[in-house]
C-alpha cells in the first residue's frame with residue numbers, strides 16, 4: 603500500500619493492511635489459494651486453512667498463493683495428537699453413519715489406515731516454508747515450536763475461546779490471539795475446560811482477552827460488515843477475523859447449495875454439534891446433523907468421526923446436496939444477504955473498507 607496511508611492498528615500496520623480485516627482460515631474448500639491471494643492483494647490478510655492437507659499438499663498450496671501475491675498471508679493448522687481409535691469405537695460410529703451412506707448409494711464404511719494428517723509433519727513443513735503469519739486452533743503448541751516459527755520469520759497467532767487459553771498462548775510466546783466468540787461458524791477452538799463453559803460471545807470475549815493478555819487480539823465471530831469491524835476495534839481488537847462473510851464469495855470452492863443456505867437461512871438456523879466430526883462446531887441444521895445427533899453415544903471423538911463421515915460428505919459435495927454436507931456457518935450469516943451473489947473476495951474487501959470508515963465516522967460524529 604502507499605506510504606501516506608493511515609493504519610487502523612499496529613497489527614494492520616505490521617502487515618500493511620488497508621482494511622483491519624483477516625479473512626478467516628476455513629478448512630473444507632472455502633479458502634482456496636485464489637481466495638487467499640485475492641484478499642491479500644486487496645489489502646486485507648488472506649489465510650489458508652491447511653489442517654486437512656498432507657505436508658506436500660500444504661507446500662503446493664503455499665506455492666500457488668505465492669504465485670498470485672507478493673503480500674503477506676497466513677496459514678492455519680489444527681493442533682492434534684496422533685489418533686489410534688479402538689475397533690469398537692469405529693464400529694459404533696459406522697453403525698450410525700452407514701444408513702446415511704446407503705441413502706447416497708455408498709457401501710458400508712470401513713476403518714481407515716489414518717484419521718488425520720500428521721501434525722508434526724505439517725508443522726515442520728510450515729517452518730520450512732517460512733510463511734509470514736501462522737495460526738493454530740484446537741490446542742497449544744510448545745514454546746520451542748513457537749521459537750522455531752519465530753526463527754523462520756513467522757508471526758504466531760493462537761486461537762482462544764476464553765481468557766485462560768489466551769494467557770496460555772501468551773505464556774508460550776505467541777504474538778497475537780484470535781478471540782473466537784460463540785457466534786463463530788465451524789469448529790470451536792476450545793482446548794482448556796468444557797466446551798459448554800467456553801461459549802463466550804465475541805462482545806464479552808474480546809475486551810477480556812485484550813486485558814488479560816496484553817497482546818494484539820483479532821475478533822472472530824459474528825462480524826459481517828463495517829459496523830462489526832468498528833465494534834471489534836472499539837472493544838480493543840486490532841482486526842476482525844471474518845469467516846462466514848467470505849464463505850459465499852466467488853473464490854470459495856464450496857457447493858452452491860451451501861452458499862445458498864448461508865445466504866437464505868435465518869439467524870436461528872445454526873446449532874453447535876459434535877455429531878458430524880466429533881468436535882463441537884457451529885453449522886446450519888440439516889438431515890446429516892439431525893440424524894447423527896440422534897445417536898450421541900455412537901459419535902467417535904475428533905478426528906475419527908470427521909474422517910469416517912468424510913466420504914459421505916464428499917459424495918454430497920459432488921452432488922451439490924446440502925442435506926448431507928457439514929454446513930458450517932456463523933450466527934450472523936443473514937447480514938451477508940445484502941451483498942451481490944457471487945461477489946469476488948476483492949470486492950468484499952473493498953466494500954468492507956468503505957463500510958468501516960463510514961461506521962467509524964458515524965460513531966465519531968455521535969461523540970462530538
Ligand SMILES: Cc1cc2nc3c(=O)[nH]c(=O)nc-3n(C[C@H](O)[C@H](O)[C@H](O)COP(=O)(O)O)c2cc1C
Nearest residue numbers: 626628629651786787788822823824845846930932
Ligand atoms: C466454513 C468454516 C471453516 C472454518 N475452518 C477453520 C479452520 O480451518 N481453522 C480455524 O482456525 N478456524 C476455522 N473457522 C473459524 C474461523 O477462524 C472464525 O473463527 C469464524 O469464521 C469467525 O466467525 P464468523 O464465521 O461469524 O465470521 C472456520 C469457519 C468457517 C465458517
